[in-house]
Amino acid sequence: MLTSGLLFAGSMVGIILVARFALYEPAQKLARAANLSRSATGQMLGYLTSAPELVATVFVAATGLFSVVSYNILGSNIVNVLLAAAAAVWFKQVHKLGGSEYRFEQSIIVASIIIPIVLLVTGQDSALWSGIALFAGYIAYLLVMRKRHQAGAPVEMEDAEQPWTDGKPRVIVQIAILVVGLIALYLLGDVLGNSIYDLGVAFAVPTIILGGLTAIATSLPELTTFFASYAAHKRAGTDGNAEVMHNMMASNVVNLLLVQAIGVGIFQAFA
Numbered sequence: 001m002l003t004s005g006l007l008f009a010g011s012m013v014g015i016i017l018v019a020r021f022a023l024y025e026p027a028q029k030l031a032r033a034a035n036l037s038r039s040a041t042g043q044m045l046g047y048l049t050s051a052p053e054l055v056a057t058v059f060v061a062a063t064g065l066f067s068v069v070s071y072n073i074l075g076s077n078i079v080n081v082l083l084a085a086a087a088a089v090w091f092k093q094v095h096k097l098g099g100s101e102y103r104f105e106q107s108i109i110v111a112s113i114i115i116p117i118v119l120l121v122t123g124q125d126s127a128l129w130s131g132i133a134l135f136a137g138y139i140a141y142l143l144v145m146r147k148r149h150q151a152g153a154p155v156e157m158e159d160a161e162q163p164w165t166d167g168k169p170r171v172i173v174q175i176a177i178l179v180v181g182l183i184a185l186y187l188l189g190d191v192l193g194n195s196i197y198d199l200g201v202a203f204a205v206p207t208i209i210l211g212g213l214t215a216i217a218t219s220l221p222e223l224t225t226f227f228a229s230y231a232a233h234k235r236a237g238t239d240g241n242a243e244v245m246h247n248m249m250a251s252n253v254v255n256l257l258l259v260q261a262i263g264v265g266i267f268q269a270f271a
Contacts, residue, residue, distance in 0.1 A: 001203045008195040012217035014188045015052045019221035022181025023048045024228065026174035033171055042243040043145075045225045046250025051182065052218035053255050055189030056196075057263040060214075062270045063197040066126040069263045071211020072218065074116040077252045079219040081109060084248045087226035088241075091234060096241045104148075105249045108141075112252035116260070131264025138257035222251055 027048050031041040053076055057069050088097040098106070119125040196214070199205040226244050233240030 001199070004195045004198040004203065007191055008199060008213075011188045011192040011195060012214070015055065015185060015192070016217065016220045018181050018184045018188065019049060019052055020224050022177050022184065023051060024221065024225055026177045026181075028228075028232075029174050030171065033174075038238075038240070038242040039246045040149075042229075042246025042248075043250045045229070045243070045247040046252075047254055048178075049221040049225055049247070050251050050254040050259060051185055052221060054259045054262070055185045056192055056214055056218055057259050058266060059189045059192060059194075060196050061263040061266040063194075063200075064267070065197065065200050065207060065210075066263065066267045067207035068196060068200065068211045068214065069260065069267075070116060070120050070125040071208050072214045073255050073260045073263075074113070074120065075212050075215025076219045076255050077109075077112050077116065079215055080222050080248050080251055081113070083219060083223045084226050084244055087223075087230055087244065090227070091230040091240075093230065093241055093244075096239070097245060102241075102245050105245050108249050109252055112249075112256045116256055125260075126264055126267050128264065128268050131261045131268070134257045134264070135261040138253070138261065141253055141257060222247070 024045065027044055028041075031044060036044070053072065056072060060066075060068050060072070084097070085094070088094045116125070119130055124130050192214075196210055200207060200210055225247055229243045229247065230240045233243070
């Protein structure tokens with residue numbers, strides 16, 4: 001059990017470090033190079049910071065311990081909200097992050113917590129129909145976000161640093177770092193999945209505990225991005241709430257509608 005516990009902890013630490021330095025850092029540089037809007041930057045960060053949940057889900061679902069996947073998704077979405085709130089409190093932005101300007105985003109985030117609770121309570125979290133419904137919801141989310149983007153004028157992201165003038169070489173480097181980071185996450189996810197299987201089956205550790213611990217660990221990249229976004233915008237004298245809000249919303253939506261849907265597919269096919 002000690003070996004499995006160490007592998008579990010080690011793989012989680014590795015995933016956190018990779019997400020911080022091989023996902024977040026290059027993503028921010030690419031966003032500045034492309035002069036993305038704050039909301040678009042937040043969406044991109046949300047997708048990238050959901051990579052640990054995706055990796056954990058793929059490998060854990062294949063072991064048959066789908067309850068761990070469900071608790072991980074639910075726990076991650078709840079932890080994301082708590083971490084964003086903590087960052088908003090720290091930077092004194094709660095009144096803006098919780099304001100009426102973000103009612104649409106807030107409703108999506110609330111739904112991303114209620115839906116997995118309902119699926120868990122009804123025992124339908126691993127059902128094939130739920131996976132199909134979740135993926136259909138993800139497609140609908142993309143269409144809605146596309147329409148909202150087309151209807152509104154994007155706000156250009158301002159930051160303390162200027163976009164690169166020698167863009168192409170450095171952009172290629174940052175993309176290469178992202179690719180290496182994703183490969184590292186895949187390898188670490190394999191170790192994580194095996195360690196969770198050993199802890200859950202061989203040593204009978206309750207799935208809710210495994211799912212909760214995994215949720216906290218895989219949400220730490222969001223903690224990094226929330227605080228880093230607010231700090232960067234504070235230095236630049238700009239408003240970072242749109243970036244943080246869209247980071248949180250995209251992360252929660254991807255966790256539930258895409259990652260869990262993929263997990264259901266893997267569970268049905270292999271477990």
